[in-house]
Amino acid sequence: MSKFFSFFFVLVIINNSFAQKDKELFSINNSPVMVSEFKQVYEKNLGIIVDKESKNIDSYLKLYINYKLKVKEAYILKLDTLKSYKRELEVYKNQLIAPYLLDEAFLSKLIKDAYYRKINEVKASHILIKFPKNGIKFDTLMLYKRIEEVRNRILNGDSFEKVAKEVSEDPSVKINGGDLGYFSVFSMLYPFEEAAYKTPLNQVSKPFKTKYGYHILKVTGKRLSKGSFDVAHILVKNSSNSKEKIDSLYKKLKFGSSFNVVAKKYSEDNATAFLGGNLPRFGTGDMVSVFENKVLEIKKLGDYTKPFKTKFGWHIVKLIKNHPLGSFDELKEELTKKVRNSSRATLSKQVVLSRLKKEYKIKESEKALAVFLVSENDEINQDNLNSVLFTINKKKIYQKSFYNYRKKNKSTPIKRGYQDYKDSEVLTYFKNDLLNTKPEFKQAFLEYKEGLLLFELLQEKIWNTSLNDTIGLKAFYKLNKSKYKNKSFTEVRGYVITDYQKQLEADWVKELREKNKIEIKEKELQKFKKIYNQ
Structure with a gap:
């Protein structure tokens, strides 16, 4: 994410929803850049500009125009269509979206729960009925009934340890009889931890699922943490x-x-x-x-x-x-990081999803869904899937989209699959709408989008050229040999490459300025300078 920051510090592209009085500062080929955009970029970067020359508005404007010319050139060359560019941009976009999928109040509760579990340890024994290995089809209902039957045996008086040794598919059961000893927060998979802390002492939990299979557990001890x-x-x-x-x-x-x-x-x-x-x-x-x-x-x-x-x-x-364990305040930062990086943080996404489904106007068509309820996916005529399945606000989701989703998720029961699909579309709508509803998100995304684009451009036009152009590099060295105190090319190769890149970029920017029409509104520029006493 940081790779393009080194070559140019002005990467802040501002949300273009400006007031009616906003004036044009300059244009490139009649495409305007407004005073407010330049003002916000200039003010934001004032604090990180070291040399006085760059704080000079004329100098800064020149840099900013150069930046805009490069970005424009990148779009002309269609670098925004590169698969590598799109892939990296999507990764960053998802990283940027992630905090918006977290409910802070819910996270706060998880952090407090984590501290409680940190200072209160639990001892448990468990029985596992494993899911078959990847790729092997299996009946989840049948496995669930098996674990229920096992639980009923124990509730009817059989020893937990005896039953565990007979039926548990956890390999360690032969050694420990299912006894896992004491543990606390983050020691087990979250569903297992939840079941252990919510089951009373000497009681057997209801069946629960992890990625390994179905479990039941018996809580056999509780104590304060030993640190x-x-x-x-x-x-x-x-x-x-x-x-x-x-x-x-x-x-x-x-x-x-x-x-x-x-x-x-x-x-x-x-x-x-x-x-x-x-x-x-x-x-x-x-x-x-x-x-x-x-x-x-x-x-x-x-x-x-x-x-x-x-x-x-x-x-x-x-x-x-x-x-000994520290206080909540002492451990809060550590626990916060662990909670945010653990699987339990995804529960916060469900809280956000529930809220969104209440906020959005979602209208569903039972008639359009019925087509999938009465027929298997392979039996449905795709040509007839033109009806709206549901709408999210004004966005229409059609039967054909759900049909394509079903082809990739055949093993999921139809009703569950429909709910999963609807949830995914709600989240997609939310993510796409962030550009309209969250100015700070739009600003950060556009900043990265054009900065990454500029990186691709400079890599193609300057950096790769300078590294591969051995003849040009050596010619540049000979022309400027006195600058390197007559040291051999091999000794100063790194310095020569840097200087050659600067020269290539200067020549290229000059070419961009010559082939594009740049018009500066002097009247508006003078007004802007007066604000900063320049």
């Missing part, structure tokens, strides 16, 4: 004599050997041994539960555990420091 920890560990990987090895290292520590020295010399964790066994800071849910629980048992800083085993091998862990 985060700095620890060091000594690891002996699983082998026939690993227990003997770890016991001998434990004896060394008991007889006064330094933990740091023993870890560096004997630990088999190659990633931390050279650091004296120091691990990155971690909190609840970041480590396997056995490891985490052993750390929590350490009473004093500097103390260490007896040897214990995890799936990685045998460990001895030393507590270096415990970091």
Whole structure:
């Protein structure tokens, strides 16, 4: 996004909805540029202009006219039709739109919820019925009924752990019986986290869906956060004599050997041994539960555990420091970033969508939709799909558009598919309408649009030419050799390329000025100068 800012600082194109008294300052081939546009550009950039010469209105106007000439040339060359240009512009447009799809009040609630979950940890066991691998068709209703049947077994008295070992398709169930230990916010997929925090202690949740399949969970514990920890560990990987090895290292520590020295010399964790066994800071849910629980048992800083085993091998862990959680104000910035970058932020989009559907006048045609309800997509005659399916304000959405959408989304049930399509069209209408309803959005978008266009133009006309024109480059060097203190071309090649580019651009701008008709309204220019005492 920033690649074009380096070659020209004036990229601010202003919304052209000016007052009736606005006057023309200059024109290029009879295409006017108004005083208000130049005024806003000039004032906005005054703060970032360093040299006094560029603050001079005549000099600045010259630069701005040059800028307008380049942009005009880019359109003449149809650089705005390049696929690469359109693709990058679309990416930026979507980035620019993103904040408008967030409901700030809803986000604020998510951030507060995140803090509550940060300081309140939950322990749960779960059962998973997996979705088949990608590309394999499956009956979601059948899978949902399966997880419901599993839940009913538990509600009727079967042990959760017993049922989990029998039916859960989570590979780890053989080891943990479905027990996930304690965790907090951002540790699990958001639907899983939601279910865990909303299910009462010792209760079984209703079935819920993640990208992996259908789950149920049982909340088996709740506690206040233990904060985060700095620890060091000594690891002996699983082998026939690993227990003997770890016991001998434990004896060394008991007889006064330094933990740091023993870890560096004997630990088999190659990633931390050279650091004296120091691990990155971690909190609840970041480590396997056995490891985490052993750390929590350490009473004093500097103390260490007896040897214990995890799936990685045998460990001895030393507590270096415990970091209690900060206040909401202290963690707000961190939580805000995490919420905005997490999947839960997409829920805010649904809040915005619900609001838009209430604000817009949406009229639907049951008759036009009925065609799709009574026939499969492949059986419908496309030639007859000319009726309006629904309208958003005055925009008409036709049956044919929905038909094309259905061809790409055949697996979605028709009624659900229609709602999804309608929602997508509402959002598309909203995005396109931002140019009319949000002046700051229009300004930023046009700024980038023409700046990117100018980048494409300069790349084609100046930068690529200067790099590929070896003969011209060397001729320029010979002509200006004294400027480079008679150093060889190889020594100063980078400086020569920069200077050659400046010369090429100056010659090109001169050519643009000669072939375009530029007319400055001197009367209006003098009035403008008086405002700034020039």
